[in-house]
């Protein structure tokens with residue numbers, strides 16, 4: 795959808811138009827309330843400013859909409875469709891990589907108590923596995939910062955593809 799259209803939608807319709815970017819209604823509503831935007835750069839800047847405010851609770855809420863890397867993503871809704879395309883590199887990954895990613899995800903979840911989150915678009919399976927293994931050595935605070943940064947990247951990428 796183009797920005798002019800997004801600026802003119804009702805609040806409900808505008809929120810529905812960006813809901814797939816991130817499963818945090820408060821962020822969706824704050825961005826909708828900040829309309830009208832003069833250009834896409836202003837929209838992206840406000841989305842990022844709001845995203846900088848996220849804390850651990852926001853991360854937990856958002857993770858509900860992000861399947862594990864390498865999981866077979868079921869569902870036909872827009873978020874599932876986006877996750878499948880973002881994670882498409884894992885579809886071509888060989889069995890060994892799939893297994894290593896599965897084991898890595900399990901170790902990560904045992905250590906940090908939540909799903910490993912990474913901006914998957916544009917990354918190979920090997921790159922994502924290397925990032926997982928690197929981040930396994932983070933302390934809790936550093937890893938929370940990294941996970942929140944990845945959540946911002948995914949959200950802003952999805953927003954950029956949705957409102958042009």
Ligand SMILES: NC(=O)NC1=NC(=O)NC1=O
Nearest residue numbers: 863877880911912913914
């Ligand atoms: N656990 C994840 O990192 N999931 C995802 N990353 C993306 O970029 N899309 C996802 O679904």
